[in-house]
Amino acid sequence: MTTASPQVVLSVAERVPTTRRYLMCEPRHFTVEYVINPWMDPSKPVDTDLAIAQWTALKSVYESLGHTVETIEPVPGLPDMVFSANSGTVIDGRVLGARFRAAQRSAEADHYRRWFLEAGYRDVTMPSRINEAEGDFAWTGSLLLAGTGYRTDPAAHAEAQEVLGVPVVSLQLVDPRYYHLDVALVVLSEATATRPAHIAYYPEAFSAGTQRVLARLFPDAIRATEADAACLGLNAVSDGRNVVIAQESTHLITELQANGYTVLPVDISELRKSGGGPKCCTMELRG
Structure with missing residues (x-):
């Protein structure tokens, strides 16, 4: 018989933030004019000015925490270019670009390649x-x-494992x-050398086998x-202590605070109309 590992809850003082560098793209051309995920509905009005205001507020939160924010120039006709996280994975200075499944977003990849x-x-x-x-890494x-x-x-x-030179664990998503x-x-x-990674996840988004993998790898995870x-x-976006998160996520916010994190709720209601939030708007530049 095995006994589950006790959850390790750290105080705020023990959660250590690290300075990050991000790449973002202003949603100057943001709209919802096609459907490539269940969140998108072109029949609903979109307020581009409000999307820009929400994005600007998000950028300001990062900068207030001491993080560096680089920007890429938005391109007309690419309304989802604001979701910079989907266009590159950077680890130790190595960059693996993107190749999109949806034709509507395919041109974004080369704009980001040129930026790098x-x-x-x-x-x-x-x-x-x-x-x-x-988006998936x-x-x-x-x-x-x-x-x-x-x-x-x-x-x-x-x-990704071959290009970035890091071990990869595959996880199966099952909810569209x-x-x-x-x-x-x-x-x-x-x-770190002394502490394992800590994550939060929604178990039902994953296959049964993947749920077992996550439970084995991250027994102390927060379950949303x-x-x-x-x-x-x-x-959401975390620097190890400060977590920038959609303001409506009240249960998860409470759990994060109980686990020693400082929570910074933000309004991403307009950007959510395309199925995006803080992380979608934020590519991390590591190394």
Whole structure:
């Protein structure tokens, strides 16, 4: 008989933030004019000015925490370019670009590729398999968690391991509302030499086998509720202590605070009309 590991709850003083560098894209051309996920409804009005205001507030939160925010120029005709997380995965300065499943977003990948080259990155690889970057890839500090089921090809996981030189764990998504890993799981603190990674996730977004994998790898994980997931509460950004999260995710916010995190709720209601939240708008530039 085995006994479950006791949950380790750390105080705020023990949660250590680390300074991050992010890439964002202003939603100057944001609208909902096609449907590529269950959140999108072109018949509902979109307030682009409000989306810009919400994005600007999100950017300001990062900067108030001491993080660096780089920006890429938005391109007319690419309304989802604001979701920068989908266009690159950067670990130790190596860049694996994106290849989108939806034709409507395919042009975004090359704009981001050019940004990386102009910013001085030299180790930039564009994928041969469909790969929606940090939409489906989550770095834990020791493992790259890789989602599949709706967007990223399973074969892209092996490609990511080869290009980025990090071990990859494949996770199967089974709920079309949570079509990307980053709307079903968030890395709250990365692994260190003395402490394992800490995550939060919505179990029902994953297959039964994947749920067992996550329980084995992260026994102390915070398990989000359906209500948390439904407002895109898991599409959050954490620096190890400060968690930027959709303000409607009240249960998850309470759990985060109980686990020693400082929570910064934000309004992403307009951006959510395309199925995006703080993480979708935020690519992390590591190394």
